[in-house]
Amino acid sequence: MRWNARDKKENNDKNPAAGNRISHYEIIRKVGATGLGIIYLAEDTWKRNKVTLKLFYEDQKTDAQIKQFMIDGAEKALEIHHPNLLAVYEVGQVGKRDFIAMEYAEGMNLKQLRVSGRISNEGVIEITRQLCSAIKELHDNRMLAQNLIPEQIIVTHSKQVKFINFGMIDTSASTGSIESLPADIVSFMSPEQINDRDIDERSNIFSLGVTCTPWRPTDRRFTARRPKVSRRRSIRSHPRRR
Incomplete structure (x- = not known):
């Protein structure tokens, strides 16, 4: 209202x-x-x-x-x-x-945590578990989270995850243009979103995997300064085996 x-x-x-x-x-x-x-x-x-x-x-x-x-x-x-x-x-x-x-949630976002080096693999697992619960709630309400990126995920001092779910869209809605979105958001989008195709819950699963996979702050396999490069890397690149 x-x-x-x-x-x-x-x-x-x-x-x-x-x-x-x-x-x-x-x-x-x-x-x-x-x-x-x-x-x-x-x-x-x-x-x-x-x-x-x-x-x-x-x-x-x-x-x-x-x-x-x-x-x-x-x-x-x-x-x-x-x-x-x-x-x-x-x-x-x-x-x-x-x-x-x-x-008001006091803490650090996921990107800040990674850059600071204050997050372990076990911590990523717990963050992923809580995020999965949040995304399931959206899906149960026939919603999709379109802005699933590290900057939108806050981890409070009590280690509770808070996902800033702005950018939610109805699962029945058609896709819109992403031309005006910055490269750092495009980097975490699924190939279907990047190509302006119809999307469903599986698109969120892709973004969740890219967002929560442990990575070094300098790892740029999906990121770039220009949106076109980010799109190409997201579609064609494959995660490195560890």
């Missing part, structure tokens, strides 16, 4: 600072930024709990297709509840700016 703010006093600044409010969420601090918007740690003043708040940019530089892709995915995520899926609390709008309020 969307919430349209009427009190413009809460959003006077283009990019709110600590202490300002977006709807009923009070900004604590900025934690990051992407090409689509600013990410904040905030407090829900109604429930008195911490949340992660993504506030999208209003200007014309925002990629409208990817932005809508994320918003649609977040709205679908409102319907799914699972301990290994990052909860989405609200998808709303303040003035002309969309925002997503979601569960």
Whole structure:
């Protein structure tokens, strides 16, 4: 359900600072930024709990297709509840700016863990087990996870996996264009996705395998800076035997 703010006093600044409010969420601090918007740690003043708040940019530089892709995915995520899926609390709008309020999970994403060297093969197995449980929940609800990449997988300090399931699509939906997606996302897509073919649950199994297979940070068998190269490697390359 969307919430349209009427009190413009809460959003006077283009990019709110600590202490300002977006709807009923009070900004604590900025934690990051992407090409689509600013990410904040905030407090829900109604429930008195911490949340992660993504506030999208209003200007014309925002990629409208990817932005809508994320918003649609977040709205679908409102319907799914699972301990290994990052909860989405609200998808709303303040003035002309969309925002997503979601569960705050403190930890590191899978890519950061691998680069730090703080993950063992046993740890990967446990992460994979929890991810499989999350993906099964999506499949049981006739949903697919399209954005299954290491950056979307958070491992909390208590070693609980939280998959940020934005980008979910209906299994009955036809495929869309991936031309605007960056190479690091394309690298984890199945060949069917890359070739714009119809996909089903097996596509997620492929992405899950690529994402969770132990690899060195410098291993580039599926990755490249250019999307076309990533696509070619994903389709033609084979994992090395160990």
